[in-house]
Amino acid sequence: MGSETISDYIEPELYDAIYSWYREDPAFYLETARAAGGPVLEVGCGTGRLLIPTLEAGAEIDGIDLSPGMLEVLRRKAAARGLQARVAVGDMRDFTMPRRYALITIPFRTFLHNLTAEDQIATLRCCREHLEPGGALVLNLFHLDFARVIAREKEERTLERELVHPESGLPMKIFSRHRYDRVNQILDADKEIQVLDEHGAVASTHAHRFRLRWIYKAEMELLLRLAGFNRWQVWGGFDRRPLARDTDEMVWTAWKD
Secondary structure, three states, X not given: OOOOOOOOOOOHHHHHHHOOOOOOOHHHHHHHHHOOOOOEEEEOOOOOOOHHXXXXXXXXXXXXXXXXXXXXXXXXXXXXXXXXXXXXXXOOOOOOOOOOEEEEEEOOOXXXXXXXXXXXXXXXHHHHHOEEEEEEEEEEEOOOOHHHHHHHHOOOOEEEXXXXXXXXXXXXXXXXXXXXXXXOOEEEEEEEEEEEOOOOOEEEEEEEEEEEEOOOHHHHHHHHHHOOOOEEEEEOOOOOOEOOOOOOOEEEEEEOO
């Protein structure tokens, strides 16, 4: 994470549970890391959702994250698997690592936590500085679905998802409200996670709030150019299909010449 504060972000111990349903990107990022032919850096590695499987696959990968708590969970998970994780607290806008990388990834839309053009460009420049010549930066962003925005603007709070906690086996409910500033391209997400007991009563509640700034395709191209990149490609999903619809996930690769 970058310019996003972590005071209202979810507790690290719950992070894996509430995002356990998300399975779209691991195969893509693992394959990309394997093909890198050199060291990899994951920016915004969190609790190791992607970094640990990449380590297990034998890739040479480091990680940074703004949250010390997230990294502590990552280290414990890695140690339980007999792995040593090389991770450090770092801000994606201005981090310093002791080596250069064949591949830098910013998965799970983490780049969108940059809320100003200055932060966006600073992040891209910092990543470019840490790439080897010919190295690649890979990241994914959502393409704003305006039909969904209009529908959500009318909602006060909705039940987003029902889950089972992967460790305790207890049921969980996630309620959410999204507010969109269409002039400044800001999304405010306000989620409440309810953990239920064995009788279905609410045992605990947890807040999960964050702010994102969405980016359009032409805007991202300009940001990349301003950060010093001259060559890039964008797909419309993790299966590398062409970007053709405004509901497609934008998956970007930019190379350091």
